[in-house]
Amino acid sequence: MSKLEIIDLHVGIDGKEILKGVNLEMNTGEIHAIMGPNGTGKSTLSETIMGNPKYEVLQGQIKLDGQNILEMPVDERARAGLFLAMQYPAEIQGVTNAEFMRAAINARRAEDDQISVMAFLKKLDQRMAFLDMTEEMSERYLNEGFSGGEKKRNEILQLMMIEPKFAILDEIDSGLDIDALQVVSKGVNEMRGANFGALIITHYQRLLNYIVPDYVHIMMGGKIVTTGDASLAQRLENEGYVGIRDELGLDIKLTDDESK
């Protein structure tokens, strides 16, 4: 079993503090969901865990199996077992999807123990079939000209190929139609097991109908303000963030309405 711990995390970007003391502990075998209004720092949290250099950690720790990962560069964190399904995956011309995924898998293996082409293709074909992806997707350039849905599907394909300990899914449901949402959920559910944990970041309860979380955290004003089980998401659906905020007696200004 692996453990990911976030302890009193404060993070800023461009000199502005976004996360103001986030605490979260998760184990493999668990699915956590983080919900929260716009501008509350959900994406900041996911990018900081992965190590995006744009974000500055002001205070606190992130530990993977007891080891502080804040000093590790992005690629090392990935090899240690973290994965971030991104909201806006980069497009890379001239690099095929298959070539990229093979490089990612081989980055985790010793020089003299690289995955064979046959073994790789077998795994790739199997995962792509599972996600209803056409074969030509593997030979297309990485995310180039992919539709929003194709990009998200491709993120899940990578997740299933790389098989990390912990996956963070940053608004994987945004811009997806119901069919794509089902496929993406199917992929994540397939990964579910004792050696896999996920942190699902979403605005909407809808995704959680397909991927039922063990824990739901609500984030507001750069902090996790309350934690519950799957029913919390349902409550949120009924009461809205304002309802939860007032119930908790929090003095947080919700920027959601203004930003829209």
Added chain:
Amino acid sequence: MTEETTMPQFEEYDYGFSDDVQPVFSTGRGLTEDVVRAISREKKEPQWMLDFRLKSFHAYEKMPMPDFGPDLSDLDLEHMLYYQKATDKQYRDWEDVPDKIKETFDRLGVPEAERKYLAGSSAQYESEVVYHNMREEFEKLGIIFTDMDTGLREYPEIVQEYFSTLVKPTDNKFSALNSAVWSGGTFIYVPKGVRTDIPIQSYFRINAENSGQFERTLIIVDEGASVNYVEGCTAPNYSSDSLHAAVVEVFVKRDGYCRYTTIQNWSKNVYSLETKRAQAMENATMEWVDGNLGSKMTMKYPSVYLDGEGARGTMLSIAVAGEGVDQDSGARMIHAAPNTSSSIVSKSIAKDGGAVDYRGTVRFERDSDGSFAHVECDTIIMDDRSSSDTIPYNTILNGNVSMEHEAKVSKISEEQLYYLMSRGISEAKATEMIIMGFVEPFTKELPMEYAVELNRLISYEMEGSVG
């Protein structure tokens, strides 16, 4: 991003070895009329060629250095070797090639290429062709593929008809120099209607220190014929400067097709100053595929004169400039007939203080109704010490033409790096993948072996560039 301390430093030039082959004949250093006469005499040339050389030499003496592009003031033309010959006979059978020379080719991978798919090979060593092999198929088809000296001896009428009709000695100082002292190069004639997909290949290599290499290539693709010519160049790494001043002339007749692919990987002391020109007649297609890595300075602007209605000309190039390298290259498309089209796609990478400039010309003559040109320049600058400029010259003398020009200069995208690294790929490998992806539109046009070699060369160039 953190420092990658285990990264290997900039690789030694990979092919920077030199052999102790004693030339059989050399004119010594410097250039005089006597040297020009000696070259012609040694080659037992006809009078018209000697006259041509002498006329060119006198033009060369009078002509100024180019008034644009990189600074050539360190180029020491006084102390250069202008002609030398490594062996005094030509070899057709690989077994007969002297071991020393063979070793050089071995290290360049020529025999391997040969085994796999070489259709006919003439590999230039020093200034003469020492190894020449032509596949029976070419002979059966009537394709002439030989070195230029042999071409002049055996096919004087064809040579005399075309030689120097596209590139005049007075075109520029280095075409004049080449015209005076040219030696070696390739001669190809493809008869009417003969089409072959097998690439014809040739390797070039400068070996002796300070030796100039002035090859002269003449390709004639007759009506409805096609040819795919591939030339690869590598040179050993010497301490003082070497000059490569080639002249290439390509004639593509009506409905003909020619693709001319070059990969140059000169060591970082070579001046590569070339004049390459093609003429495309009615509905003919001329394609230049041009890869330039290394050299100290490159000035090269292959051109296509679109002289027949419906003629097409394309240029696809990649230039990589590292430390101490100045790549000034581009293309020239001259639309001189109606409904002609041209496309220039130039990709460049500058790093470690290298300079890579695109200098190109598109010209629509009065009689170019309905013609179209597309120019696309795409550059990656890897660090703040490196530079790139795009210098397009466009002349439009006809109102009914269209032209597109796109230019983009960027750095390695942080977003792309982050994305690849977030999947566990190291920064160095991620950078390499992005660069390889950037040059992919070029490499995919190359024969497989060249693509592999180019990828390997670029990957060497990129090592040590991160962190």
